[in-house]
Amino acid sequence: GQRGKSSLPHARERTLIAVKPDGVQRRLIGQIIQRFEQRGFKLVGMKMLQVSVSEMNAFTMSVCNSSVTVDVSVVKVSEDLLSQHYSELRAKPFYPSLLYYMTSGPVVVMVWEGHNVVQTSRTMVGTTNPTEAQPGTVRGDFSTHVSRNVVHASDSLEGAKREIQLWFQGQELLNWDCCDQKSISEV
Ligand code: GDP
Ligand code: MG
Numbered sequence: 001g002q003r004g005k006s007s008l009p010h011a012r013e014r015t016l017i018a019v020k021p022d023g024v025q026r027r028l029i030g031q032i033i034q035r036f037e038q039r040g041f042k043l044v045g046m047k048m049l050q051v052s053v054s055e056m057n058a059f060t061m062s063v064c065n066s067s068v069t070v071d072v073s074v075v076k077v078s079e080d081l082l083s084q085h086y087s088e089l090r091a092k093p094f095y096p097s098l099l100y101y102m103t104s105g106p107v108v109v110m111v112w113e114g115h116n117v118v119q120t121s122r123t124m125v126g127t128t129n130p131t132e133a134q135p136g137t138v139r140g141d142f143s144t145h146v147s148r149n150v151v152h153a154s155d156s157l158e159g160a161k162r163e164i165q166l167w168f169q170g171q172e173l174l175n176w177d178c179c180d181q182k183s184i185s186e187v
Contacts, residue, residue, distance in 0.1 A: 011114065011115050011185050011187040012113055012114075013113065013114065013115065013116060013117050013118060013157070013160075014044065014111050014112065014113045014117065014160060014161075014164060014173075015111070015112055015117045015118045015121050015153060015154045015160040015164075016109065016110070016111055016152070016153070016154045016160055016163040016164050016167060017032075017036065017109075017110045017111075017112055017121060017125075017151065017152065017153050017154075018107050018108065018109045018110065018151065018152040018167075019032050019107060019108040019110075019150070019151060020101070020102065020107055020148075020149070020150055020151060020152060021101065021102065021103075021104045021105035021106065021107055022101070022143075022148040022149075022150055023108075023142070023150040023151060024048075024105060024106050024107065024108060025105055026142070026150075028142055028150060029108050031142075032138060032150075032151060033110070035124060035138065036110075036112050036121070036124070039114075039120070039124065040114060040184040040185075041112040041113060041114040041117055041120075041121075042112065042113045042114055042176075042178050042181075043110060043111075043112060043113075044111050044112070044113045044173050044174050044175070044176070045109075045110065045111035045164075045168050045172050045173040045174065046108065046109070046110045046111075047108070047109055047168075047172065048106050048107070048108050048109075049106065049107060049109070050103070050105060050106045050107070051080065051081055051082050051102060051103045051107070052080075052103075081166060081167070082099055082102050082103065083099075084166055085163060085166060085167075086098060086099075086102075094147070097147065098147075101147065101148070109167045109168075111164055111168060111173055114184070114185070115184075115185050115187065118153075118154055118155075118156065118157055118159075118160050121153045121154075122153050122155060123137070124137060124138060124153075125137060125138050125139060125151050125153040126138060126139035126140045127139065128146060128149065129146045129149075130143040130144050130145060130146065130149050131144070131145075131146070138150060138151050139151065
């Protein structure tokens with residue numbers, strides 16, 4: 001099936017998790033890392049960066065149902081990291097404001113590894129729109145509006161692979177043995 005083609009054994013599935021700029025500003029990095037550690041996943045890569053802004057531009061976004069033109073240092077979007085990361089969303093009306101949000105400050109990107117980590121981390125993160133996110137999820141505990149939903153999590157095995165390659169060089173990811181691995185999983 002889908003997993004049979006993966007080069008990683010099942011227990012070594014990996015996903016990309018990012019604390020978005022609002023999560024960093026609100027000092028939530030530690031609490032978010034803690035949730036993945038205590039669940040039993042293994043951190044294999046982490047870095048802090050701010051996606052650079054390369055071109056002065058202006059864009060129009062909708063604020064409280066009216067159009068507002070915002071003059072900001074956004075973004076030669078065509079080739080950069082974020083436009084690849086969010087390539088599926090390019091046609092969405094909120095795409096410019098998404099880029100503005102994601103470049104507004106530092107992000108912390110991480111790669112977490114473990115059994116079924118892609119799907120389980122989506123559950124831990126909660127629905128895209130925090131209005132529907134269950135309490136106990138990151139978004140359900142820390143956010144109220146879809147425009148500031150604190151975290152990113154890859155949504156599929158293929159997406160995770162693509163996003164990990166986009167954000168990390170191979171040598172930035174560490175293969176290391178967790179001393180408690182036999183207590184976490186038999187595989
Ligand atoms: P995710 O995989 O749960 O993060 O959701 P998507 O991949 O569908 O969207 C990516 C990100 O775009 C979301 O996490 C939000 O930050 C943002 N986003 C999605 N829908 C909206 C929207 O309707 N308005 C705004 N402002 N941002 C949105
Ligand atoms: Mg997504």
